[in-house]
Amino acid sequence: MAKLTLKDLKAHGKQVFVRVDYNVPLEEKNGTMVITDDTRIRATLPTLDLLIKDGAKIILAAHLGRPKGKREPSMSLAPVAVRLSELIKKPVTFVDDCIGEKVEKAVAAMQPGDVILLENVRYYAEEEKNDPAFAEKLAKVAELYVNDAFGAAHRAHASTEGVAKIVSARGGQCAAGTLMERELKFLGDELDNAARPFVVILGGAKVSDKITVIDRLLEKADTLLIGGAMAYTFRLAQGYKTGKSLVEPDKVDIAKQALKKAADKGVKFLLPIDDVVATPIKTDKLDKKGKNIIEWQNPTVNSSMDCGDDVAGLDVGPATIKLFSEEVAKAKTILWNGPMGLFEDKRFAEGTFGVAKAVAEVTQKNGAKSIIGGGDSVKAINKSGLGSQVTFMSTGGGASLEFLEGKVLPGVAALTDKKCCGCCGNK
Secondary structure: OOEOEHHHOOOOOOEEEEEOOOOOOEEEEOOEEEEOOOHHHHHOHHHHHHHHHOOOEEEEEOOOOOOOOOOOHHHOOHHHHHHHHHHHOOOOEEEOOOOOHHHHHHHHOOOOOOEEEEOOHHHOOOOOOOOHHHHHHHHOOOOEEEEOOHHHOOOOOHHHHHHHHHHHHOOOOEEEOHHHHHHHHHHHHHHHOOOOOEEEEEOOOOHHHHHHHHHHHOOOOOEEEEOOOHHHHHHHHOOOOEOOOOOOHHHHHHHHHHHHHHHHHOOEEEOOOOEEEEEEEEEEEEOOOOOEEEEEEEEEEEOOOOEOOOOEEEEEOHHHHHHHHHHHHOOOEEEEEOOOOOOOOHHHOHHHHHHHHHHHHHHHHHOOEEEEOOOHHHHHHHHOOOHHHOOEEOOOOHHHHHHHOOOOOHHHHOOOEOOOOOOOOOO
16 A cells, blocks of 8 residues: 655644654764764655755654663764754754653744754663653654654664554654655565566575565566575585585575475576685684684685585675676666675675676666665675666665565554545555
């Protein structure tokens, strides 16, 4: 069912509670927290521009990090208010709480077109619990509700679901922002009615993370290209040796079922035909989680389908890049979710960047529709410098996957349904 959008709202002079995704990366510089990537802030500008022009009183709510119900200064949204003010070229009032008297006073002083940013909603543990009393406190200043935070729409939290239900129960409208609207269009309508050939590229670490997506896309796609560490579970299912590569032995039967389903449906299911392997060496260095850091030594191209006992596969090889690129070049619609290897290390980035180049070329030269399904895929294509040459990049990681799996996202379900005009015969 289609949801209300900003075009359906009468927002002039109304207090509009807007859930945004401002979970931006921060790092400390000279004692100050600095935003290192403002992509998520910029993504909301079209929604804010429309609401400002409509004369709405805009109350922005967001989370940042995982403060676990405590007031963690390093996770304050204060730096976001400063950056947002620079981007929209007008003052943004920052309120260092998200409920209570401070918020109510700030909202009472608003004029049409004003913008307020509330403090991190996750400073309260009740947010993630979707506590009804907390949702009521958030919703006290809301006459209308807009959700533009697709990346958080798969969570039934107070600010993503609870507030919307309260506003709706009062007779208020709850609409999708422009970013949310685009996400639903490209990940939903565009893929449900994909121009063919429809090529799906899947990567990432685990088959278990993507198996439901694979199963659903086998109903729609003409070709599936599988890369990343998850490819090794499929190789194991085919009887090949995987060495020290990341595999899920308990998911071999699931991988076999996917291969069989692809064959039964006539879907081309391509796995890497070569790879880049390296020897893992455990060091005494620890990562942020306190685990020993692994260093990868002696990277080399492996043309065998088997991996040696002492090496792990970390990227697809040149023959696979050529094979996958040739398939991508035929496509009219492309969905890409998950990198082809450990792209953060430039020694193992060629596969991901090679696929990115192929996707960008077919989009620009042939007019193919290319949809990048969030998370690491977006990071990878941005790192390749080709982000501006694809059709759409999703802002959702887990939300994108769950939506592609066909799950109902609580933050979307809570929005107001559009009434059917009856012109198509539906009621």
